[in-house]
Amino acid sequence: MDIRSLLMKDIMIMDLKATTKSEVIDEMVHNYYEHGIIDDEDLYKKDIIKREEEGSTGMGDGIAIPHAHDAAVKKPAVQFARSVAGVDYDSMDGQPAHLFFMIAAPEGGDNTHLQALAALSQVLMNPDVVTALKAADTPDKVQDIFAEAVAKKEAENKAEEEAEKVAANSNSDRPYIVAVTACPNGIAHTYMAEENLKKKAKELGVDIKVETNGSEGIKHRLTADEISRAVGVVIAADKKVEMNRFDGKPLVNKPVKSGIQEPEKLIQQVLDGKAAIYHATGDDSSSSTESDGTVWGNIYKQLMNGISHMLPFVIGGGILMAISFIVEQYMGGAKAPAFIFLNSAGNLAFAFMVPVLAAYIAESIGDTPALMPGFVGGFMASIANASLGGSYHVNFQANSTSPAGFLGGIAAGFIAGYLILGMKKMFAGLPRSVEGMKPMLLYPVFGLLFIALIMYFIVNPIFSTINLWITHFLNGMGTGNLVLLTLVLAGMMSIDMGGPFNKAAYVFASGAFANDPKSTTAAILMAAVMVGGMVPPFATAIGTAFFKNKYTEDERRAGVTNWILGFSFITEGAIPFATADPGRVIPSCIIGSAVSGAIVGAMRIGIPAPHGGFWVSPLATNIWGYFLAVIVGSIVAALIMSFWKKPVNEK
Numbered sequence: 001m002d003i004r005s006l007l008m009k010d011i012m013i014m015d016l017k018a019t020t021k022s023e024v025i026d027e028m029v030h031n032y033y034e035h036g037i038i039d040d041e042d043l044y045k046k047d048i049i050k051r052e053e054e055g056s057t058g059m060g061d062g063i064a065i066p067h068a069h070d071a072a073v074k075k076p077a078v079q080f081a082r083s084v085a086g087v088d089y090d091s092m093d094g095q096p097a098h099l100f101f102m103i104a105a106p107e108g109g110d111n112t113h114l115q116a117l118a119a120l121s122q123v124l125m126n127p128d129v130v131t132a133l134k135a136a137d138t139p140d141k142v143q144d145i146f147a148e149a150v151a152k153k154e155a156e157n158k159a160e161e162e163a164e165k166v167a168a169n170s171n172s173d174r175p176y177i178v179a180v181t182a183c184p185n186g187i188a189h190t191y192m193a194e195e196n197l198k199k200k201a202k203e204l205g206v207d208i209k210v211e212t213n214g215s216e217g218i219k220h221r222l223t224a225d226e227i228s229r230a231v232g233v234v235i236a237a238d239k240k241v242e243m244n245r246f247d248g249k250p251l252v253n254k255p256v257k258s259g260i261q262e263p264e265k266l267i268q269q270v271l272d273g274k275a276a277i278y279h280a281t282g283d284d285s286s287s288s289t290e291s292d293g294t295v296w297g298n299i300y301k302q303l304m305n306g307i308s309h310m311l312p313f314v315i316g317g318g319i320l321m322a323i324s325f326i327v328e329q330y331m332g333g334a335k336a337p338a339f340i341f342l343n344s345a346g347n348l349a350f351a352f353m354v355p356v357l358a359a360y361i362a363e364s365i366g367d368t369p370a371l372m373p374g375f376v377g378g379f380m381a382s383i384a385n386a387s388l389g390g391s392y393h394v395n396f397q398a399n400s401t402s403p404a405g406f407l408g409g410i411a412a413g414f415i416a417g418y419l420i421l422g423m424k425k426m427f428a429g430l431p432r433s434v435e436g437m438k439p440m441l442l443y444p445v446f447g448l449l450f451i452a453l454i455m456y457f458i459v460n461p462i463f464s465t466i467n468l469w470i471t472h473f474l475n476g477m478g479t480g481n482l483v484l485l486t487l488v489l490a491g492m493m494s495i496d497m498g499g500p501f502n503k504a505a506y507v508f509a510s511g512a513f514a515n516d517p518k519s520t521t522a523a524i525l526m527a528a529v530m531v532g533g534m535v536p537p538f539a540t541a542i543g544t545a546f547f548k549n550k551y552t553e554d555e556r557r558a559g560v561t562n563w564i565l566g567f568s569f570i571t572e573g574a575i576p577f578a579t580a581d582p583g584r585v586i587p588s589c590i591i592g593s594a595v596s597g598a599i600v601g602a603m604r605i606g607i608p609a610p611h612g613g614f615w616v617s618p619l620a621t622n623i624w625g626y627f628l629a630v631i632v633g634s635i636v637a638a639l640i641m642s643f644w645k646k647p648v649n650e651k
Helices: 021-034 041-054 112-123 127-135 139-169 189-204 224-229 256-261 263-271 295-330 337-366 368-382 405-426 437-475 479-492 500-515 520-546 553-567 571-580 582-603 613-619 623-644
Strands: 058-060 067-070 077-087 097-106 176-182 207-214 217-219 232-237 250-254 385-387 393-395
Touching: 021 041, 021 077, 021 097, 021 571, 041 067, 041 553, 041 571, 058 256, 097 127, 112 139, 127 139, 176 189, 176 224, 176 256, 176 263, 189 207, 189 232, 189 256, 189 263, 232 256, 232 263, 250 263, 256 263, 295 337, 295 405, 295 500, 295 613, 337 368, 337 405, 337 500, 368 405, 368 437, 405 437, 405 500, 479 500, 479 520, 479 582, 500 520, 520 553, 520 571, 520 582, 520 613, 520 623, 553 571, 553 613, 571 582, 582 623, 613 623
Parallel strands: 067 097, 176 207, 176 232, 232 250
Antiparallel strands: 077 097, 207 217, 385 393
16 A cells, blocks of 8 residues: 555645644544544544553654544544644653654554555654654655655565575574564554664664564564574563563563663663573463553552453443342332342342452463462352352351452452462473473462462451451441541542542442442442542533633533533543643542532432442432532532633634
8 A cells, every 4th residue: 555545635734733732632633533534533532542541652753653443433544744843742752742643543454554554653763754754844745755765665674574584594693683562552653663673783783583463463473493593582562472482582571662762772681691581381371561660550450450350240230230129119029020130130240240350360460370260269258158069068258257358359369360470480490391281280270279278268367357347337437437438439530530549439439339239338439439430521511511612622522422421420531621631620520529429428328339320310319419419519620620721712
């Protein structure tokens, strides 16, 4: 595919008006919509922002490449935009971005456009191309610059492939390194890291072959002979890649941005013998990058992996149980077949909640071998005793009638994960002839034995006591303390609107609800986080409806959508507003959510369902109080936000 068919002249913006990152995204996304490249502006923009949250696409050297790969894209395109003044785009080098390439890639279909996008990403690593583009003042010049650069790069790639084949089979004295690059979307970063690694290796006198794991699949796949001959391996990836093939090789494992920013450092680490020897586990697992974050950051990611897998069980099971209560109350009582069916289905889903939570926390730490011990540990935490058939019963809670519950499940997940990691190190010295026994025999048997012993003698006795204490404490709270707790929980829902604070509040409430779904206090806590999460989208909807001069046209359109998102307890609808003006939007929403939470606590409003927003309002213990809490909090947030904001000048 000719790159000029993607870089269409009629969609280029040669003089970008935006002065902030959020304005750049708004202006370019809207331009795509107006030209029919996308048919759902909100969906595409949401995915662009989601990609930015994973890591800025400001590549440095004045270039930014925002991109999304979704169903809103009708045909592949690359939108070029130029800002003479420059925009702070959170770039890797901290410098303003002047050249913007917004990539729109459709789901499925022909991969030809992906090959063209890969070529585009590679040529942007050429400083001469960047300089020429900064000086280009017409769409024709932009197209000509890219057409010439891509043709030249394709010729260079062919020559490099031939050189790689020769290097892989020669006895040259030059060091030989293999590498893998990958990013979540596989559109730009993957190929930029590849290009920079190749360029730096050439400067250092090193032969290199780079495998790319991009949207079009794996390209330049490394062979066993190439890996065997290499003096070391460089992994620059933000997603899982095949790792067992590198067993016994010196290996550097870093995020893809390291391949773009510091390729020399990665290569030199291998050449200097500072790369750690990689030991495969024998379980055919894959690995993503080693974390550059803090210990607490890693714990949070592992916990979120469990929670994200658990939420469908909580939401599905909780709402079916809630509907069953409506049936019980209005359609025949506890003996009604519909009640029995719905309640049983909901309870079955709830029964999997803690085991799934524990299993996927464990899996995020120890990969697939940790899944089974995590499931069993979570199951042991969630029940007080189990029948083994006949008259035999095992009390898993060490003579306590209370299960270890949600907190015990979290502990089980982390213990199972790190237990498997320890076993992998312990069995690393076994002969290669018994490698296949590890995932099929050793990990399952010893993993199950050790997690059962730890849960029975340590975790369950401790956490069953803690669980009982928390339950009694919550149920015995006075109105004053309850109002304070609901105020804090609801306010936390607006701090980051789906981030760590939001998730912490929701997990606390849903954990209390999971431990005792019939508890009045647990229902009040669920109501608090529900109203706290509904306020931000409703507040932005109210603000854009009644204070039109304070919001842009794009924000006013998003505000209409937020009526529905708020109704459904989808807090993320307010994220574009918070991204564009965090200093005003976030504090306003926190105050409004806190007001809603305080009303819930003061009026002891309960919602015996973990999700649903106003759709589950018939279940509220005080339906009018529930509506009042959301309405008052939303109005408070909307007024503060809108009076605080300055009028916009769309011209």
